[in-house]
Amino acid sequence: MTLKFESKLVENITNFRRLESETLPHTHDKASLLFYLRQRAETNAKIMAENNIIIDQELRPVLANIGDAKTADSLFTLAQRLYTYNTNLDDGLALEIHKGIITWARTNGDIDRLVRNLYCAGYIYQQILSLMVARKNYGFFYEEALDAFKEAASYKSQYADIDSRETRMYINRCLGNVYVVLTSLRGRDAENTMHLFFDAVDSAIGFWSDEAITSFDSDFPWAAFISNAHQNVCGWEQILRGQPRHEQNPEIVRRVCESFAFLDANRNAVNINKFWSTSRTENSRRFNKYFQGKISHQELIEELRAAASAAKDDDYSSKGIYESFFVSFLLINQLELSDKADEKSTRDEIGTILASVIRYFRNVPSGVSRNDITFNSALASCAKYTGKLLDVNEYIDLLLKFTSYSHLPTYVHTIKVRDLTEILTKYFLSNSPQLFIGICGAVDAEDVIKHQDEILKMTCTAALCHDIGKVVYLDTISLHSRKLYDFEFDIIKKHARMDILMQANNETMACIADVITGHHKWFDGSHGYEAGFNNIKSNYRFIIDMVAVSDSIDAATDTIGRSYAQSISLEQVIKEIQDGANTRYSPIIAKALSNEHLASQIRQCIGQGREDAYYEAYLDIIRQKEQDKEETV
Numbered sequence: 020m021t022l023k024f025e026s027k028l029v030e031n032i033t034n035f036r037r038l039e040s041e042t043l044p045h046t047h048d049k050a051s052l053l054f055y056l057r058q059r060a061e062t063n064a065k066i067m068a069e070n071n072i073i074i075d076q077e078l079r080p081v082l083a084n085i086g087d088a089k090t091a092d093s094l095f096t097l098a099q100r101l102y103t104y105n106t107n108l109d110d111g112l113a114l115e116i117h118k119g120i121i122t123w124a125r126t127n128g129d130i131d132r133l134v135r136n137l138y139c140a141g142y143i144y145q146q147i148l149s150l151m152v153a154r155k156n157y158g159f160f161y162e163e164a165l166d167a168f169k170e171a172a173s174y175k176s177q178y179a180d181i182d183s184r185e186t187r188m189y190i191n192r193c194l195g196n197v198y199v200v201l202t203s204l205r206g207r208d209a210e211n212t213m214h215l216f217f218d219a220v221d222s223a224i225g226f227w228s229d230e231a232i233t234s235f236d237s238d239f240p241w242a243a244f245i246s247n248a249h250q251n252v253c254g255w256e257q258i259l260r261g262q263p264r265h266e267q268n269p270e271i272v273r274r275v276c277e278s279f280a281f282l283d284a285n286r287n288a289v290n291i292n293k294f295w296s297t298s299r300t301e302n303s304r305r306f307n308k309y310f311q312g313k314i315s316h317q318e319l320i321e322e323l324r325a326a327a328s329a330a331k332d333d334d335y336s337s338k339g340i341y342e343s344f345f346v347s348f349l350l351i352n353q354l355e356l357s358d359k360a361d362e363k364s365t366r367d368e369i370g371t372i373l374a375s376v377i378r379y380f381r382n383v384p385s386g387v388s389r390n391d392i393t394f395n396s397a398l399a400s401c402a403k404y405t406g407k408l409l410d411v412n413e414y415i416d417l418l419l420k421f422t423s424y425s426h427l428p429t430y431v432h433t434i435k436v437r438d439l440t441e442i443l444t445k446y447f448l449s450n451s452p453q454l455f456i457g458i459c460g461a462v463d464a465e466d467v468i469k470h471q472d473e474i475l476k477m478t479c480t481a482a483l484c485h486d487i488g489k490v491v492y493l494d495t496i497s498l499h500s501r502k503l504y505d506f507e508f509d510i511i512k513k514h515a516r517m518d519i520l521m522q523a524n525n526e527t528m529a530c531i532a533d534v535i536t537g538h539h540k541w542f543d544g545s546h547g548y549e550a551g552f553n554n555i556k557s558n559y560r561f562i563i564d565m566v567a568v569s570d571s572i573d574a575a576t577d578t579i580g581r582s583y584a585q586s587i588s589l590e591q592v593i594k595e596i597q598d599g600a601n602t603r604y605s606p607i608i609a610k611a612l613s614n615e616h617l618a619s620q621i622r623q624c625i626g627q628g629r630e631d632a633y634y635e636a637y638l639d640i641i642r643q644k645e646q647d648k649e650e651t652v
Contacts, residue, residue: 024077035500049634070501082119114143131186134171138189141167168193194223202251252278323350428580439569440482481534512548530559537563541603564605
């Protein structure tokens with residue numbers, strides 16, 4: 020049975036993603052680029068409208084009344100077209116379909132379809148959870164993923180009565196995914212998670228070692244299942260690596276060392292190289308020797324130094340990224356834990372290592388996936404450390420290259436918010452300099468004038484960085500061709516939590532961090548996000564207010580690159596801002612927008628200025644790609 024709307028829905032989603040993510044050719048002049056971008060935005064807006072109708076009027080009624088197994092199987096096929104291990108056309112929509120089938124299967128006692136869809140839903144939950152953990156934002160779908168896998172795994176008690184080989188395999192996968200979910204949260208609550216994790220591992224290994232179970236499907240990769248469990252135990256090395264030896268939990272040390280010994284001894288028997296790279300094995304061997312007291316901390320550092328120096332600076336394979344990034348960060352982490360961490364020689368060495376990492380980062384070819392969890396986790400680590408050492412402008416360039424630069428409309432949005440904020444800042448520096456007292460050390464209005472160039476530069480830099488946290492979802496949610504679900508809006512809100520990339524060790528970084536975290540808070544603090552941030556008490560409140568207004572103006576008026584929202588005129592935006600004065604927006608800024616000269620500057624910025632910005636950004640991206648290509652040849 021084929022769902023009558025399936026082909027059109029999948030075709031629309033595929034076309035939308037292709038158009039939004041395509042690499043633009045190098046042949047456009049300004050006029051052809053703007054024409055193409057407007058046509059693309061119009062096409063994708065139509066696709067979104069059509070998909071919303073299909074989902075609301077055709078898909079959801081079928082989900083609400085599945086009726087029979089054939090319909091359930093047709094829906095499952097659609098969900099698999101939308102999301103599998105190798106495909107992500109629309110994970111949220113696939114999740115909604117799986118949830119609908121789960122409800123039907125529970126009601127009808129269909130164990131085979133229930134287990135299959137619990138696994139698929141749990142896997143999507145798990146991948147979203149993993150994505151957010153890699154960005155240091157916890158909480159998404161932990162319980163949902165765990166509950167789905169546990170429910171499916173509970174059918175192991177009926178293993179002998181289940182006829183379907185496929186269902187038995189899903190049960191085994193879910194047994195393993197229970198501890199995988201717990202592994203992903205080890206950094207959040209290690210002590211409490213540890214006991215749940217080890218219980219789940221022991222339960223799975225015991226089941227997979229039972230001859231009465233393995234006899235059902237002798238060709239199942241039972242040894243690989245067990246090795247995967249031990250791999251996840253070894254993953255707890257990350258907790259131990261970040262602690263001095265005297266603070267390490269002895270139970271975690273024992274279990275990690277035992278699992279590593281198992282994997283090392285059974286390397287060929289369980290085909291462990293398929294799951295665990297040689298580089299990772301060597302690092303685990305080093306750390307296990309240290310955990311057990313067989314080498315000193317200084318000897319561990321020496322071994323990591325040797326490994327870091329051997330990394331090839333032109334290898335951008337998964338292995339190369341691991342060696343060039345993670346070995347270096349492991350070394351930095353251990354240097355910071357050493358007794359000599361405060362010595363100048365140690366700080367100089369960390370700086371040298373970071374300089375090498377940054378060179379590697381800047382030369383990453385454009386073909387390397389920016390959506391790879393390993394790659395983006397490395398970016399977060401790189402940003403964390405480089406913020407301490409790089410010049411602010413170099414640091415911002417590094418971050419922008421791997422976030423906004425990869426998506427033209429987002430990149431232009433950052434440029435225009437900076438430009439609009441610059442216009443507002445200049446206006447208020449001229450007319451109300453007292454609003455900037457306290458910034459850049461200014462003690463009064465006269466002092467503000469003396470520091471106005473410094474204040475303007477810092478404000479523009481913060482505005483440029485306001486959306487840098489969109490690395491969280493830029494390659495996923497931004498490509499959805501439908502109305503977003505509540506959980507997707509929650510993920511979007513996490514881009515205001517990326518102040519973790521900003522170490523507030525100087526005023527510019529502190530200002531950037533507050534702008535990132537607070538630019539979606541209302542002026543009066545009553546609504547918006549990030550919820551835990553108090554914009555009213557920020558030293559940079561007025562800068563946050565200016566960026567918030569600039570963000571709203573640009574987002575609402577872009578007729579070139581935005582396909583998911585209907586643009587409105589500047590006059591309409593100004594009215595909305597003035598209607599929201601004292602609550603959502605600063606009353607001082609709202610009033611200033613009545614100034615015709617200021618409004619004229621803004622109008623030019625979002626008119627001809629935006630067209631120029633799109634073309635210049637397009638040329639910038641082309642130049643960057645050509646430079647990357649030259650540097651890698």
